[in-house]
Amino acid sequence: MHQAGRSQAGIFQQDGRHHVFLEFDCLDGMRGLPGRQLLTHEGSQVIAFGKRLTDSLESISSPPGLRDFTAVKGTSGLSAPATQHDIFIWLQGNERDELFATALAWCEVFGLIADLAAENHGFVFRDSRDLTGFVDGSGNPKGDARMEAALINAGEHAGGSFVLAQRWVHDLAAFGKLQVAEQEHVIGRTKPDSVELAPHIMPRDAHVARTDLPDAKIYRRSTPVGGVRDPGLFFLAFSADADRYRVLLESMYGLAEDGCHDRLLVYTTPISGSFYYAPPVAGLAAVFGADTCTG
Ligand code: HEM
Incomplete structure (x- = not known):
């Protein structure tokens, strides 16, 4: 049994074409949070x-x-900044206007206790492709393996999950100058149908080669964000173990034993980075049910 507690259903909900990512900074010493009435959106947030x-x-x-997320300083001048915030809210659904209304409602209930520090609006691009044109999510664990990858499996935090949230900006012009076969070598999968490259042709700096690590399985829910001037990805992942993110980022940033960095980093750069804990639903209800005074 991989989760004694019940996780937040939205982690695995897959049918929303629109997404909103809100990050807030809040007052010191909060013992509980306002906004219990907005917990009815379970499944879509x-x-x-x-x-x-x-x-x-x-x-x-x-x-x-x-x-807290700390900046990653990789080889070849590559880096990932830390912009840790306190509250992360991810909304997903098919009605963009309703998501927007819910986002406004959260900002309103947090009015006196928290400031909106970052907001990103995402969308599903074609058949779940990132803006480089490659399908994103093909290598995600399936069925029960999703829970094993994403959820803390025992103890008082069972059903909870470690979250990594990063806003990336792509250099689509540079990526677009590569022939499709070369782009496939950057990613490690074919472009039209997302088939993983065979081991003998998979470059060791391909993104899939850097991240397909047996002991670092995570469950990714990233979506494209931004406009045509700042196209990118809101990288969002859930993990049973915080350490897997360290292993993955070290492998991508040339900090693993082989010193090789992910070639995808030539074409895309993170501009934010935070770690969060998504408690199971019972924990969440208690947070929003408790006295909100600062202690
Ligand atoms: C802009 C940034 C990124 C883009 C555009 C991107 C895109 C992709 C694509 C197209 C794939 C192949 C299809 C798939 O399996 O989903 C993939 C796989 C993967 N990515 Fe990323 N990714 C990004 C950042 C990251 C980061 C920061 C991590 C980890 C911290 C990560 C971890 C993974 C993992 C674990 C896989 C699956 C590998 C496998 O088991 O086959 N990615 N990504």
Whole structure:
């Protein structure tokens, strides 16, 4: 049995074509949060907290391994910035106007206790492709393996999940100058039908070669974001273990033993990065049910 607690259903909900990602900074010492009336959107929203806030909340505790995102300094001048915030809200659905209304409602209930620090609006591009034109999500764990990858499987945090949220900006002009066969070598899958390249032709700096690691399985729910001037991806992933993100980022940024960095990083750059903890539903209800005073 991989999850004693019930996880937030939105983690695995797949049918929304529109997405909103909100990140808030909140007052020190919050023991609970306002906005219980907005928890009715279960299934179409996921809520998670940074370590500072999780530590101060009365009804939940930080799972071992939860920490603030720290900047990654890779080889060849590559880096990923840290922009840690306190509250992360991900909304998904097919009616963009309703998502927008829910986003406004969250901003309103948090009015006195938190500031909106970042907002991103995402969308499903064609058949779940990222804006480079490659299908994103093909290598995700399927069936029960999704829960094993995404959810803490035992103990008081069972059903909870470690979240990585990063806004990336692509250099589509540079990527578009590559022949399709070369683009496929950057990603490690074919472009039209997302078939993984055979081991003998998979370059060791291909994105799939850097991230298909047996001990670092995560469940990704990224979507394209931005406009034509700043096209990119909101990378969003759920993991049973915080350490898997370190292993993956080290492998991508040339910090693993082989010193090789992910060639995808030549064409796309993160401009934000935060870790959060998405508690199981019971924990979430308690956070929003408790006294919101600062302690
Ligand atoms: C702009 C940034 C990124 C883009 C455009 C991107 C795109 C892709 C694409 C097209 C694939 C192949 C299809 C699939 O399996 O989904 C893939 C696979 C994958 N990516 Fe990314 N990715 C990005 C960042 C990241 C980051 C930051 C991580 C980890 C922290 C990551 C982890 C993975 C993993 C684990 C796989 C599956 C490998 C496998 O098991 O085959 N990606 N990504």
